[in-house]
Amino acid sequence: MRGFSDARLRAGDDPGGVATTAVLAPEALGGLVEALAARGYRVLGPTVRDRAVVYDELESADDLPAGWGDAHEPGSYRLVRRDDDARFGYSVGPQSWKQFLFPPQARLWHARRNGDGGFVPEEEPAPERPLALIGVRPCELRAIEVQDRVFLAGRHVDRDYESRRSTAFVVAVNCHTPSDSCFCPSTGSGPGLDDDGFDLALTELLEGGHRFLAQAGSERGAELLAELPQRPAEDVDLRAAEESIAAAEHRIRRTLDTTDLQGLLARRIDSPHWDEVAARCLSCANCTLVCPTCFCSSVEDVTDLTGTEAERVRTWDTCFSIDHSYIHGGAVRRSARSRYRQWLTHKFGTWQAQFDISGCVGCGRCITWCPAGIDVTAELATLREEGEVVRANH
Amino acid sequence: MAALAETAPALSAMTPRPFRVLSRTQETHDTRTLELEPVDGAPLDAAPGQFTMLYAFGIGEVPISVSGYGPPLVHTVRDVGAVTHAICSAGPGTVLGVRGPYGNAWPLEAAAGGDLVIVAGGIGLAPLHGALLHAVVHRNDFREVVLLYGGRTPADLLYRYELQALRERHDVLVDITVDAADRGWHGNVGVVPHLVDTAPFEPDRVVALVVGPEIMMRYTIEALRARGVPPDRIFVSMERNMRCGVGHCGHCQLGPTLICRDGPVYSAAAITALMEVREL
Amino acid sequence: MQTIDVLLKGSPAFAGLEDPMPEVIAGCASNVQFGEGEVLFREGDAADTFYLVRHGNVALEMFSPAHGPKLIETVGPGELVGWSWLFAPYRWQFDARALTGVRVTAFDGACLRGKADGDPTLGYALMQCFARVMIERLQWMRLRLLDVYGNGGAR
Numbered sequence: 001m002r003g004f005s006d007a008r009l010r011a012g013d014d015p016g017g018v019a020t021t022a023v024l025a026p027e028a029l030g031g032l033v034e035a036l037a038a039r040g041y042r043v044l045g046p047t048v049r050d051r052a053v054v055y056d057e058l059e060s061a062d063d064l065p066a067g068w069g070d071a072h073e074p075g076s077y078r079l080v081r082r083d084d085d086a087r088f089g090y091s092v093g094p095q096s097w098k099q100f101l102f103p104p105q106a107r108l109w110h111a112r113r114n115g116d117g118g119f120v121p122e123e124e125p126a127p128e129r130p131l132a133l134i135g136v137r138p139c140e141l142r143a144i145e146v147q148d149r150v151f152l153a154g155r156h157v158d159r160d161y162e163s164r165r166s167t168a169f170v171v172a173v174n175c176h177t178p179s180d181s182c183f184c185p186s187t188g189s190g191p192g193l194d195d196d197g198f199d200l201a202l203t204e205l206l207e208g209g210h211r212f213l214a215q216a217g218s219e220r221g222a223e224l225l226a227e228l229p230q231r232p233a234e235d236v237d238l239r240a241a242e243e244s245i246a247a248a249e250h251r252i253r254r255t256l257d258t259t260d261l262q263g264l265l266a267r268r269i270d271s272p273h274w275d276e277v278a279a280r281c282l283s284c285a286n287c288t289l290v291c292p293t294c295f296c297s298s299v300e301d302v303t304d305l306t307g308t309e310a311e312r313v314r315t316w317d318t319c320f321s322i323d324h325s326y327i328h329g330g331a332v333r334r335s336a337r338s339r340y341r342q343w344l345t346h347k348f349g350t351w352q353a354q355f356d357i358s359g360c361v362g363c364g365r366c367i368t369w370c371p372a373g374i375d376v377t378a379e380l381a382t383l384r385e386e387g388e389v390v391r392a393n394h
Numbered sequence: 395m396a397a398l399a400e401t402a403p404a405l406s407a408m409t410p411r412p413f414r415v416l417s418r419t420q421e422t423h424d425t426r427t428l429e430l431e432p433v434d435g436a437p438l439d440a441a442p443g444q445f446t447m448l449y450a451f452g453i454g455e456v457p458i459s460v461s462g463y464g465p466p467l468v469h470t471v472r473d474v475g476a477v478t479h480a481i482c483s484a485g486p487g488t489v490l491g492v493r494g495p496y497g498n499a500w501p502l503e504a505a506a507g508g509d510l511v512i513v514a515g516g517i518g519l520a521p522l523h524g525a526l527l528h529a530v531v532h533r534n535d536f537r538e539v540v541l542l543y544g545g546r547t548p549a550d551l552l553y554r555y556e557l558q559a560l561r562e563r564h565d566v567l568v569d570i571t572v573d574a575a576d577r578g579w580h581g582n583v584g585v586v587p588h589l590v591d592t593a594p595f596e597p598d599r600v601v602a603l604v605v606g607p608e609i610m611m612r613y614t615i616e617a618l619r620a621r622g623v624p625p626d627r628i629f630v631s632m633e634r635n636m637r638c639g640v641g642h643c644g645h646c647q648l649g650p651t652l653i654c655r656d657g658p659v660y661s662a663a664a665i666t667a668l669m670e671v672r673e674l
Numbered sequence: 675m676q677t678i679d680v681l682l683k684g685s686p687a688f689a690g691l692e693d694p695m696p697e698v699i700a701g702c703a704s705n706v707q708f709g710e711g712e713v714l715f716r717e718g719d720a721a722d723t724f725y726l727v728r729h730g731n732v733a734l735e736m737f738s739p740a741h742g743p744k745l746i747e748t749v750g751p752g753e754l755v756g757w758s759w760l761f762a763p764y765r766w767q768f769d770a771r772a773l774t775g776v777r778v779t780a781f782d783g784a785c786l787r788g789k790a791d792g793d794p795t796l797g798y799a800l801m802q803c804f805a806r807v808m809i810e811r812l813q814w815m816r817l818r819l820l821d822v823y824g825n826g827g828a829r
Contacts, residue, residue, distance in 0.1 A: 515822070515823065516822070516823035517823075545823055546821065546823040546824060550823065573818040573823065574818070575745035577741075577742070579745060580733075580773055582731070582750070583733075583746065583747050584747055584818075585814045585817045587814075587817075588814055592750065592751070592752065606822070606823075607822035607823065609817065609822050613817060
């Protein structure tokens with residue numbers, strides 16, 4: 001990912017194209033939320049609820065988790081009070097943006113039997129209000145890109161996803177306070193944003209005066225930015241932003257060697273290590289629920305009591321359920337071992353073969369929210385070491 | 395009822411098209427063959443090997459191989475659960491839903507010029523039926539055409555009249571066997587892979603299409619390979635749980651491949667290694 | 675019309691037999707024909723013969739009082755029928771009947787047992803041929819026992 005030293009973004013420059021920068025005071029975020037609401041968006045962003053930072057509808061910028069940070073460990077998460085009032089001082093919460101772009105339950109169509117026994121399904125219309133997402137982290141933006149690949153780039157397009165995604169307004173944020181679970185530098189998806197993929201990008205600067213460096217990434221982003229009270233960005237602001245992102249990267253301790261993960265996992269497919277993990281894994285599916293790229297779904301076809309009205313609802317599913325691989329009266333992946341193996345080899349290996357992009361964005365949620373504290377980076381490192389020992393012995 | 399205009403917006407991939415049952419034939423005690431036509435709009439252009447997601451109103455959807463060759467849409471369905479039961483109970487006039495066709499087709503053009511061997515076990519003949527019909531219609535494209543077919547008992551064999559008629563042609567060899575005979579049976583008793591050992595084809599100029607329970611397919615691949623057929627000339631149809639059929643739901647994965655998108659037809663060269671991993 | 679020893683050399687059932695074994699074995703053999711429906715042997719009869727089917731299909735059956743003959747398996751060209759000649763009490767364990775007109779090569783079991791007793795190399799080679807047949811038949815039988823086409827085995 002790039003920094004801000006790109007020539008285009010020198011302070012005061014207005015290249016006449018899409019990218020413009022400005023500096024906003026924290027209060028301007030209120031204007032941002034209002035401007036988006038005025039444009040008819042359903043404004044979504046981080047807020048504190050139930051002792052976690054979750055994503056929900058924002059009524060105003062006051063709903064943002066000012067002054068809140070978080071502490072992550074394998075199997076543990078808690079909010080911590082910061083000594084400043086940073087708006088984006090947390091890393092990630094248990095939810096990701098997929099709950100809005102790819103909702104846990106979505107009706108796809110409904111139908112009614114007509115006179116001659118036939119039926120004509122009526123597809124669900126696009127949601128009334130387009131979504132505005134505030135606070136999308138680089139790893140989350142990459143996760144959205146990954147789901148775009150799954151749902152939009154194949155032979156068939158997921159219309160439900162497309163209707164929510166194509167109109168979504170993205171306000172992304174660079175990270176300044178990563179957690180101990182983060183490993184985005186290893187997956188090339190953070191802690192700084194790429195040049196594109198957002199309408200507006202914010203970098204929160206806490207030293208030398210609490211302010212936000214704002215960068216437009218699209219025409220509508222630039223239009224919105226122009227409406228907010230601002231001052232021009234100066235070299236000192238751009239440098240501070242770069243340093244903030246570099247400092248965040250420096251703080252991230254967790255790493256993952258991603259070299260040929262696909263090949264590694266294919267070679268270790270019968271490793272005894274899977275039994276070892278299976279002894280710890282509860283098959284609780286938390287990892288798949290919190291993971292921002294997991295996309296497995298099921299469909300439920302239901303009818304009313306009279307049998308004249310039917311509908312199809314798409315619901316989230318998980319490869320940890322025994323049902324997931326049900327066929328011919330039994331399940332292919334019956335053991336916990338095989339299901340954990342499916343999750344890990346898919347996320348880090350076969351996903352690449354299926355969609356030509358890695359399935360993991362290094363957000364670390366699965367590590368934090370695993371009740372058994374299973375750390376995917378440690379499991380992969382173990383498999384890699386094992387693979388090296390095997391090679392050395394041949 | 396007015397026909398849907400050809401210019402109507404295309405349906406979402408998850409929305410079924412209404413199809414009316416034209417006829418229903420009883421093949422065996424638990425298997426029916428349905429012929430279907432669209433209520434409005436263009437007929438389905440499905441190639442042998444492909445499948446559709448067949449929907450019984452309000453009950454559910456299942457992936458079913460295409461059994462025919464050209465319109466109308468033909469599906470041979472075995473009654474094994476709530477959805478297939480509803481589909482098998484659908485008499486002429488009933489409206490079902492169809493999505494598709496999905497997946498890839500048997501490589502029949504590539505097989506032209508050589509021998510074609512079709513090996514089917516049980517309801518595995520249903521996805522191969524279209525290929526068989528193609529071979530008969532285009533008989534001169536092939537040298538030998540051989541059908542090796544096995545079922546549980548004589549009463550479980552599909553398309554019996556058609557196979558009888560096929561036998562009476564002298565340009566297609568039909569060899570049938572059952573696992574267990576009944577009183578009236580005077581044919582082979584034994585397993586399908588065993589028929590491969592003495593079937594009349596040239597290993598270096600044959601394409602083999604194999605469908606049946608996975609165990610039967612494994613043994614058949616072995617028997618074909620033992621005769622010298624290279625694995626890239628042996629094709630199977632794979633099956634896994636499917637919910638969407640369009641590559642979005644994650645269920646039909648077999649390692650790196652999505653069966654609904656990259657299959658269900660695979661060469662043995664491409665798929666055998668994956669078939670051998672337990673619980674993949 | 676091939677002589678029996680030439681036939682044996684080309685037969686997969688006797689693959690791997692080195693000279694002069696095919697000739698030795700052929701010395702105990704003769705060609706026989708059965709018409710459609712004719713019985714080759716019955717369960718309980720003295721088993722002193724085994725057969726190599728050359729043309730036609732032979733049905734292996736078991737007779738049950740209530741249901742008459744039950745077809746267990748069919749054996750076709752190139753395949754061996756009968757191994758009860760190998761071990762005492764040398765009695766057939768099932769019936770064999772010609773399903774179609776059948777031409778077989780019949781081998782005198784007592785004659786071959788005598789030759790094998792005197793020549794362990796021949797004995798070992800014969801055992802290998804029959805072991806191969808039995809293993810293959812057992813494997814196919816297991817596959818049938820799995821009832822892969824049954825409900826739940828689907829396809």
